Amino acid sequence: MKEALRYRLLAAQLEMARQAARSVVVVITGQAATGKTALINELNHRLENRLTEVHALAPSSEERARPYWWRYWRRLPARGRVGVFVHGWYGDALFGRADQRLGAGAFRDRLEQIRAFEAELAAEGVALVKLWLDIDRHVQARHLKALLQDPERAWQVKDSDWQRHLQHHTLAGLGKQLREATEAGHAPWHRLQGGPEHKPVTTLIHRLVEAMAGPLPRVERVNGPGAPPSGEAVPRLAQxxxxxxxxxxxxxxxxxxxxxxxxxxxxxxxxxxxxxxxxxxxxxxxxxxxxxxxxxxxxxxxxxxxxxxxxxxxxxxxxxxxxxxxxxxxxxxxxxxxxxxxxxxxxxxxxxxxxxxxxxxxxxxxxxxxxxxxxxxxxxxxxxxxxxxxxxxxxxxxxxxxxxxxxxxxxxxxxxxxxxxxxxxxxxxxxxxxxxxxxxxxxxxxxxxxxxxxxxxxxxxxxxxxxxxxxxxxx
Known part of the structure; x- marks a missing residue:
């Protein structure tokens, strides 16, 4: 069954590359210690690597010296290819708000920007797959401690993981707000359980096959930033x-x-x-x-x-x-x-x-x-x-x-x-x-x-x- 699903995914990816009519963007975010790295590695083994790019971003000095969205626009996959973003634009909003680097109003503004950004991508033939990984707080703590006790895996635990563990309740609330604000027919959320006892890769593969081979969803209209003021101040060629x-x-x-x-x-x-x-x-x-x-x-x-x-x-x-x-x-x-x-x-x-x-x-x-x-x-x-x-x-x-x-x-x-x-x-x-x-x-x-x-x-x-x-x- 697993091999059949793997071949189905690969066949869908190769056909998408042949047609070059769409691209796929995958965003995987959520709580800490949910196994995102292992999930992406497992997924990457099942995809054609030459047609797939994985991005886990910490903004560089060059990126800070340009408008915020530049770092993501420049990494969008070409038609026929897959781009995987670890946290991506959602992590910037989620953790920025949790760490109080973004105020409540700036957080809402960023979510509106995300909704418009994804609608623009979908209108241009980009299929979006968005995955939120959850984990119970006590399971998260147990998993982090188990990793620390394993000499071969202790390196995976960073100080930031314990910080996110302390923010578990906050991140759960912000995540709910984030998903509700950015849910759309052309960019739906898939909420799954992560952690050592759960293997969400099968669900993710099914969603990817649908994105690669299924019909592209109708793009829901996003309200624009509002028409600029009109009147005598607007230039006219007749002037x-x-x-x-x-x-x-x-x-x-x-x-x-x-x-x-x-x-x-x-x-x-x-x-x-x-x-x-x-x-x-x-x-x-x-x-x-x-x-x-x-x-x-x-x-x-x-x-x-x-x-x-x-x-x-x-x-x-x-x-x-x-x-x-x-x-x-x-x-x-x-x-x-x-x-x-x-x-x-x-x-x-x-x-x-x-x-x-x-x-x-x-x-x-x-x-x-x-x-x-x-x-x-x-x-x-x-x-x-x-x-x-x-x-x-x-x-x-x-x-x-x-x-x-x-x-x-x-x-x-x-x-x-x-x-x-x-x-x-x-x-x-x-x-x-x-x-x-x-x-x-x-x-x-x-x-x-x-x-x-x-x-x-x-x-x-x-x-x-x-x-x-x-x-x-x-x-």
């Missing part, structure tokens, strides 16, 4: 239809550029000293001058302190992971800049307009984007979002100029002409993006880019203002 201004003279532009770049260099040094991460997003019409503006920005920065990410169609590796994975993994260390030339907003712009994302995907993305940016802000990051807009006539003029300039011809593609043919569709998507993702702390700067020189100065001025506002805030 830029007030007529052309005279072009800025080259001499005046050069003077203003040098001043703005010097100001930025000073602000960037202060940002580095304070350990403040900066995330800048550049979106805009084709040929609006995003690349030129980014170049003038980075010319004032230390090359060791920034990274420019040019986001195009996802690679095979990126397609094998949940949609947001490729953006989470590019977040900067504290004190550094990450500059995105195109970004996660592609889902509600080009992917929406070109039908590369389903209506359910791009509509869901508004909530996901607001949560993502909210987590960056909660970490203390500066988040700047700039949209460079030009009118249709100016875009056509720049397209022709690119076609006639040998060193710029590579910038003009068939995709640019195709996007231009859907100008009105893009404008509707852009305005809707502003409505759903513009707020006080992570708002959009709408840059009139019909004059490239004025646009570049406006970009530098906006970024400087964001940095100076953050530097003026109390630490």
């Amino acid at each position: 830029l239809s007030g007529g052309a201004r005279p072009k800025l003279a080259k001499a005046a532009y050069r003077r203003a550029l040098a001043e703005a770049q010097a100001r930025l260099a000073g602000n960037a040094r202060a940002i580095h000293r304070r350990g403040i991460p900066v995330v800048l997003v550049f979106e805009g019409h084709d040929a609006a001058g995003k690349g030129g503006s980014i170049h003038r920005l980075t010319s004032a920065l230390d090359a060791r302190g920034y990274r420019v990410h040019r986001i195009a169609a996802p690679s095979d590796e990126e397609r094998a992971h949940p949609w947001a994975w490729r953006f989470w993994r590019r977040l900067p260390l504290d004190g550094r800049f990450a500059i995105f030339d195109r970004s996660w907003y592609g889902r509600v712009l080009v992917e929406r307009v070109e039908g590369l994302a389903t209506p359910a995907q791009w509509q869901r993305a508004f909530d996901e984007i607001r949560r993502f940016e909210g987590q960056l802000l909660a970490h203390g990051a500066v988040v700047g979002k700039l949209f460079l807009a030009i009118d249709k006539d100016e875009q056509l003029r720049r397209f022709h100029a690119r076609a006639e300039t040998p060193h710029k011809r590579h910038k003009l593609t068939e995709e640019d002409w195709r996007n231009r043919a859907r100008w009105d569709d893009y404008c509707r998507a852009i305005d809707e993006m502003f409505v759903h993702t513009h707020d006080v702390d992570g708002g959009w700067a709408l840059i009139d880019a019909n004059d490239k020189r004025r646009a570049r100065l406006a970009v530098l001025d906006h970024v400087n203002a964001l940095l100076e506002r953050r530097l003026a805030a109390p630490e």
Whole structure:
């Protein structure tokens, strides 16, 4: 019977790998001395190791220097693979609250984040298996003492195990609250007895086979962080239809550029000293001058302190992971800049307009984007979002100029002409993006880019203002 179940598990895993249509995330948490290590080792012997990764995390200095959820997003398994997390995000919440490193409100907030995180994974084809291991307090004490008396196993008992034993009642209450808050049809809890007298591996294997081969559950909707305030403060493309201004003279532009770049260099040094991460997003019409503006920005920065990410169609590796994975993994260390030339907003712009994302995907993305940016802000990051807009006539003029300039011809593609043919569709998507993702702390700067020189100065001025506002805030 055991061998038959083992072969069934292996067959399900290999078929899942062949289809590469889903991944499985297993989280095992609960009371101390329940045999989690032995359970994971036993499970690992039954799985194909090349398709399985086990994570037992203590946050590194690199992980502490990035937003909290980065450590988990970067370790998510690709489609066709299994990721096993010992305690994972639940252990952080559970033990943080038990040790009073998290207050009651922060604990509830973390559980809401977990619920949203798991819903996002499930919507992207990740099957979740969550196991809570219980043990009676007196059995736990007896087991810990027995381990200490065995010279070959005494090393397994740590001071933290006795601390968790003293917290048994507290952990039981917090665990109940945790499970109730994060129970969902797409992410159910399985509560089992652990300890030396119980062998939960059979139940876990059954749950894994269901996750690998069964139908994926319908994802329950999770309430988003709330729509940002709307009204006159929300940018609209129509705001830029007030007529052309005279072009800025080259001499005046050069003077203003040098001043703005010097100001930025000073602000960037202060940002580095304070350990403040900066995330800048550049979106805009084709040929609006995003690349030129980014170049003038980075010319004032230390090359060791920034990274420019040019986001195009996802690679095979990126397609094998949940949609947001490729953006989470590019977040900067504290004190550094990450500059995105195109970004996660592609889902509600080009992917929406070109039908590369389903209506359910791009509509869901508004909530996901607001949560993502909210987590960056909660970490203390500066988040700047700039949209460079030009009118249709100016875009056509720049397209022709690119076609006639040998060193710029590579910038003009068939995709640019195709996007231009859907100008009105893009404008509707852009305005809707502003409505759903513009707020006080992570708002959009709408840059009139019909004059490239004025646009570049406006970009530098906006970024400087964001940095100076953050530097003026109390630490």
